[in-house]
Amino acid sequence: MRGEARPIRHAEEGAAGAAAYAGGMAPGAVPRLRLRPPRGRAADAALACGVFVLVAVGTLRSLIGERQESWPATVLGWTLITAACAALYFCRRRPVVVAAFVLAATAVYYLVSVYDGPLMVAFVVTLYVVASQGHLQAAIALAALTVIATGIGTVAGNDDVNGVAVFMLTGWLVGVVALGWVRHNRLALAREVEERAATEERLRIARELHDVVGHHLSLINVQSAAALRRLHKNPAKGEQSAQEALGAIKDTSREALRELRATLGVLRQVDETAPTAPPAGLDRLGELVASARLAGLDVRVRFSGERERLPTEVDLAAYRIIQESLTNVNRHAHATAVTVRIHRGARQVTVEITDNGHGPAAADGTTPGSGIRGMRERAHALGGELTAGPGPDGGFTVRGRIPYTNGARSPS
Template identity: 65%
Template sequence: MPAAAVVSRLRRRLSRSPRADVAVSIGVVVLVAIGALRPLMGARLEPWPLTAVGWLVAAAVCAALFFRRRHPVAVAGVALVGTGAFYLLSEYDGPLLIAFVVALYQVAADGRLQAAVGLASLALVSTAIGTVAGNGDVNGVALFMFTGWLIGVVALGWARHSRMAYVREVEQRAAGDERMRIARELHDVIGHHISLVHVQSSAALRRLKKDQVAGAVLAEEALAAIKDSSREALRELRTTLGVLRQGDEAAPTAPLPGLDRIDDLVGAARLSGLDVRTLIQGERRELPTEVELAAYRIVQESLTNVTRHAVRVTEATVSVEYGVQELTIEIADDGHGAASHGFKGAGSGVAGMRERARALGGELSAGPCPQGFAVRASLPYGSDHGSQRTRS
């Protein structure tokens, strides 16, 4: 399952919609309202004006719950003061304490751990003082249980806050990885073909300036190559941008490029004046799609770097070796010295190739070699592919 789908499912599970908040608040109101019916039944324990004041206090506390998302600490403070006032003024016990518990949970879930602990401690100390003062409704056992409830509520709220923070971090990481992947694909696709267009058009202009007649034939070949490169760039760009399509749009159907199209890369590089040779070793086999794509992109980016940046380069060799457990690719050229490729250490081209190799559990190196400069990558086939070879 894609990381984005996992994160979306976690967020749906953990997030609470405004409707859910309203439902919780209404549930507390219903419970408190049921408890407020006690003065209407049985013998009177207090004057009606005092009962009315208790009802107003309870209503104010319940109304404050509707704003607990925007002002969690303030609402919890109002709930604590209102609940304490209600139990001190009214002779009728009731479930108004639930309102404070809900508000306290919201404070902890909002990440205000110190405020939640402070409010819980204040509620506990106030209740303990009332017990010591002779309040017969709360004894030592009830006070102990109340302490456990407060600790549990704060712990649950903080656990939810921590979980939501983790989900946000995973979501940001997944979004960053997706942006990097798309940027890498766009860099490889656009950079390669635009580089070829630039090299081929520059070569055509030079030939025309040197010899109008003979250069016209060569310029026509270069223009044909430019046409092919631009058409291929558009095709691959549409395929790459398909990952940004909405779910209700048609997905791209063009196959992803692989090792079977390396000859196209070699042919395009030859049109720029570079002598490119290919060397295939080992028994060809069907590879996972991600390995095929990574191999193609590494060859593509390496040849792009050679045609654009290498100094006094005349030839290059693309070697592909099908090993027992991994695919090895090497692109070597006869550019003079590491300085001719100094851009590679700081540019995004080699960094993107390394990311592709590491994503598959492989590795990539780029640096000077006895003949000039070489890029070498090792791409593991994967556990499934390896197990199939072992059985065969």
């Protein structure tokens, strides 16, 4: 078992080579040059060629100088070197199979060759790739097999390897497996964070589109239905009301198109002209109330607390909660009056919308659409809360609380 001794000398060299490859890229490496590193199959080929050059340079003494073995043994050794290094081209696609093959080729090489070439580097690289791709048990099994085989050679009388050398080999292999597993966890965490961010962004976009399009289309539906009903009941007197409703429909549809274009412009990520209208917020509550009144609702607004302007995200969330609540009243509540209360405290803003209707709204968000669920998600995203249910005096009440810090206020 003389051959098991030689991997010891190249463990440190192999660890350095493994750290230079993780799925084609170095773990945590920052390129100093602005040259684009090879990717995909090119990276696999570069790895195989690089390791082959390293091993070949370390084994050149088998071809020059005084002969210590027969030429057939030398040819067999170089064949094993070439096969092991060429297998690295497939390492990322079949990591466990390639690592097992390279380990077998390396073991045979050290058993039949007199020359102490650094072929152990190839196995260390494959061991790192196996661990970095999530095959932790396979990596541990291959490393343990290597240590056991080397230990058996030592016990059998291999004078080149002692207990200290076996211990050092164990440490190097454990370190390589640990580094590969750490990289695997980092990549998995990065993918999870990216997926979570994409999901949150999709939910945010869905809420925006629901609030903008749903509110305006609901008003258009209510206003057009009211105009038709008045014309049907009294064509002579209903003409003026129909004209007012059509004007409101025109304004509402124009506003819906403007906000929809702004939202789609953000999604397209193009350099478009910034919208000239102010962003949605409580400063535009008057427009929202006027639209609801045109739909036949008696809307009253009550302000209390501080008058300083809210942070942008809090201001938008409060506005959208009021907007969606008024939309739900128009759709489901069969109400005639709505009271909107807004209280700005030192650390939070509270909005409460109460109607006198008897619609089928439910606090669990099971009403048609997803309005209540979207409002609740908006509040929760900013650390607040939202409740919705029957009011104490009848009707339906939506109450949202959104916290913020004093330093978060934008200038008035």
